[in-house]
Amino acid sequence: MIGPRYVPLVLKQVVRHRVRSLLTVAGVAIAMYLFVAIQTMQRGVAESTQATAADTTLVVYREDRFCPFSSRLPEYYLPQIEQIEGVQSVVPIRVVVNNCRASLDVVTFRGVPRDRFVETIGKGTEVLGGSLKDWQRRSDAALVGETLAARRGLKVGDTFDAAGITAYVAGILDSDQAQDQNVAYVHLDYLQQQTDKQLGVVTQFNVKVDDPARLNAVAQQIDELYASAEHPTTTRSEKAFVAQVAGDMIELIGFTKLLGWGCLAAVLALVGNAIVLSVQDRIKEHAVLQTLGFNGWLIGRLIVTEAVVLGVIGGLVGAAGALTTIQLTRVSFSVDGLSIPIRAEPQLLATGLLIAVLLGVLAGLVPAVQAARRPIASCFRAV
Amino acid sequence: MPLIECRQLSKTYRKGAGTIKPLDGLDLDIDAGRFLALMGPSGSGKTTLLNLIAGIDRPSEGALTIGGQNIAKLSRSRLAAWRADHVGYVFQLYNLVPVLTAYENVELPLLLHKLTRRERHERVATALSLVGLADRHDHYPRQLSGGQEQRVAIARAIVTDPQIIVADEPTGDLDKPSAHAVMELLCRLNSELNKTLIMVTHDAATAEYADQTLHLDKGRLVEHSVQAAFSGETATTRPEEGAAR
Numbered sequence: 355m356i357g358p359r360y361v362p363l364v365l366k367q368v369v370r371h372r373v374r375s376l377l378t379v380a381g382v383a384i385a386m387y388l389f390v391a392i393q394t395m396q397r398g399v400a401e402s403t404q405a406t407a408a409d410t411t412l413v414v415y416r417e418d419r420f421c422p423f424s425s426r427l428p429e430y431y432l433p434q435i436e437q438i439e440g441v442q443s444v445v446p447i448r449v450v451v452n453n454c455r456a457s458l459d460v461v462t463f464r465g466v467p468r469d470r471f472v473e474t475i476g477k478g479t480e481v482l483g484g485s486l487k488d489w490q491r492r493s494d495a496a497l498v499g500e501t502l503a504a505r506r507g508l509k510v511g512d513t514f515d516a517a518g519i520t521a522y523v524a525g526i527l528d529s530d531q532a533q534d535q536n537v538a539y540v541h542l543d544y545l546q547q548q549t550d551k552q553l554g555v556v557t558q559f560n561v562k563v564d565d566p567a568r569l570n571a572v573a574q575q576i577d578e579l580y581a582s583a584e585h586p587t588t589t590r591s592e593k594a595f596v597a598q599v600a601g602d603m604i605e606l607i608g609f610t611k612l613l614g615w616g617c618l619a620a621v622l623a624l625v626g627n628a629i630v631l632s633v634q635d636r637i638k639e640h641a642v643l644q645t646l647g648f649n650g651w652l653i654g655r656l657i658v659t660e661a662v663v664l665g666v667i668g669g670l671v672g673a674a675g676a677l678t679t680i681q682l683t684r685v686s687f688s689v690d691g692l693s694i695p696i697r698a699e700p701q702l703l704a705t706g707l708l709i710a711v712l713l714g715v716l717a718g719l720v721p722a723v724q725a726a727r728r729p730i731a732s733c734f735r736a737v
Numbered sequence: 738m739p740l741i742e743c744r745q746l747s748k749t750y751r752k753g754a755g756t757i758k759p760l761d762g763l764d765l766d767i768d769a770g771r772f773l774a775l776m777g778p779s780g781s782g783k784t785t786l787l788n789l790i791a792g793i794d795r796p797s798e799g800a801l802t803i804g805g806q807n808i809a810k811l812s813r814s815r816l817a818a819w820r821a822d823h824v825g826y827v828f829q830l831y832n833l834v835p836v837l838t839a840y841e842n843v844e845l846p847l848l849l850h851k852l853t854r855r856e857r858h859e860r861v862a863t864a865l866s867l868v869g870l871a872d873r874h875d876h877y878p879r880q881l882s883g884g885q886e887q888r889v890a891i892a893r894a895i896v897t898d899p900q901i902i903v904a905d906e907p908t909g910d911l912d913k914p915s916a917h918a919v920m921e922l923l924c925r926l927n928s929e930l931n932k933t934l935i936m937v938t939h940d941a942a943t944a945e946y947a948d949q950t951l952h953l954d955k956g957r958l959v960e961h962s963v964q965a966a967f968s969g970e971t972a973t974t975r976p977e978e979g980a981a982r
Contacts, residue, residue, distance in 0.1 A: 650814075730788075
């Protein structure tokens with residue numbers, strides 16, 4: 355945009371009014387901090403709820419129930435569901451949470467049969483530290499999602515208590531699946547005994563279908579099978595299930611989009627205000643530069659670059675601050691045992707910086723055009 | 738052939754509902770290497786004429802040819818490029834950029850030219866030496882006296898080696914010794930480097946440094962004086978008596 359030889363000139367102008375520039379950068383940083391934090395939530399919602407053509411998992415839940423405490427299905431549904439054409443595998447899961455409300459620190463236990471654990475977790479999941487064999491051997495063993503482990507400071511060999519259940523950390527799970535990062539997988543029978551002493555009762559079945567195109571047909575068959583049973587079911591794709599069960603929270607997070615736009619507007623206004631004031635202070639100086647031979651287009655580019663510098667410094671500080679906070683706190687929105695992951699992804703830093711550059715250009719554009727088009731002689735007369 | 742030719746040069750400004758005409762059909766030729774002083778009461782059009790010659794304003798009517806080029810017809814950006822190559826401007830109030838050092842201020846016009854950092858450095862060092870401020874290169878304007886600031890401004894005006902230097906009351910804000918030093922410097926630029934100098938001044942003593950003085954009133958040339966070199970004697974003509982050359 356400008357040659358490197360002009361960079362010292364721009365930087366000197368940026369630090370000319372130190373307090374003003376610092377306040378502007380601080381304002382931009384705060385706004386970008388909020389914006390990036392909101393973006394991480396939006397991404398978490400998208401990751402958890404947006405269906406893709408490759409989705410093959412169904413969740414069978416008790417009809418008209420939305421909480422793991424109230425969804426109770428008999429475990430004997432398992433072989434019946436397995437018989438349905440198109441079903442590849444079925445995993446009965448018991449879910450226990452220490453807090454049924456929406457919270458940033460929920461511990462979710464998922465009880466799964468030890469011989470079906472591998473079917474439960476996705477392909478992108480691996481056990482870091484500890485081992486799957488340890489987990490299979492020990493009845494109170496838990497494989498803890500990385501986010502939960504980081505938040506609670508858990509490591510392999512630790513024992514922890516939550517929701518009245520004591521579990522031994524046999525391994526840490528690293529997963530690209532949103533729902534696996536914030537849970538502790540334990541043995542189904544152990545969880546059943548520890549909670550309500552009811553063996554044979556599960557919260558849900560996770561059903562893998564052999565072809566994504568058959569997802570709806572299989573769901574319909576399952577629900578028809580139990581339509582007149584004592585425990586009727588509602589079967590949905592996993593992401594649709596998350597979208598419905600965590601609907602209120604997702605709606606709230608969706609509302610934060612507006613706040614995100616508000617943050618960007620604040621950045622625009624802050625940088626714009628700083629540049630307008632700066633340009634007004636320097637009408638005569640710009641006329642002097644033009645007298646020396648700087649053309650209006652170059653003056654305009656220098657002004658826009660000043661705005662971009664302010665925006666980028668603030669954007670960098672704010673975005674890096676938000677991502678660092680998220681990385682350190684490892685929070686995750688949870689409701690009814692379902693998680694909306696909040697992850698510090700490096701591309702958000704790049705997105706934040708790109709937006710800061712664009713906002714800087716936008717904020718500097720009007721004062722730049724005004725300064726570029728102002729007749730030189732009139733600037734000297736006006737001052 | 739004169740370096741600067743003004744033909745029926747007029748400038749009109751709008752002011753409220755009316756208009757003002759600081760220059761009104763001026764004819765003037767200025768040869769290369771001259772040191773010309775422009776004098777006259779406030780509003781006589783001398784600064785307007787200076788600005789037109791410097792290419793920072795445009796005539797409303799007439800032709801202004803400098804070095805064979807009618808600069809009134811140049812586009813905004815080409816006029817800026819022309820200024821960068823041909824004109825150095827010295828202001829009454831120096832107009833240095835306060836956040837830049839003396840060195841950086843002098844370097845500013847060179848940024849527009851395709852020069853390496855080293856070439857720029859050499860030129861800035863030469864210009865600062867010429868004005869006697871080689872040891873003040875890292876000083877900011879606030880750390881310099883008025884006379885020193887004006888010398889830095891002169892260094893900035895000559896660093897690109899322009900053909901024409903225009904000065905708008907260059908001693909108007911200086912005490913007598915500083916004013917004398919600045920005028921001596923301008924005279925050297927004229928005599929030793931053969932720069933064409935056009936200076937606006939209110940002060941008759943300052944005008945005596947020039948080899949020609951033009952008196953303007955109401956946008957017209959009213960008197961033309963030529964100082965005889967070294968003797969201090971002055972021959973005066975009226976425009977109707979002869980060309981203002």
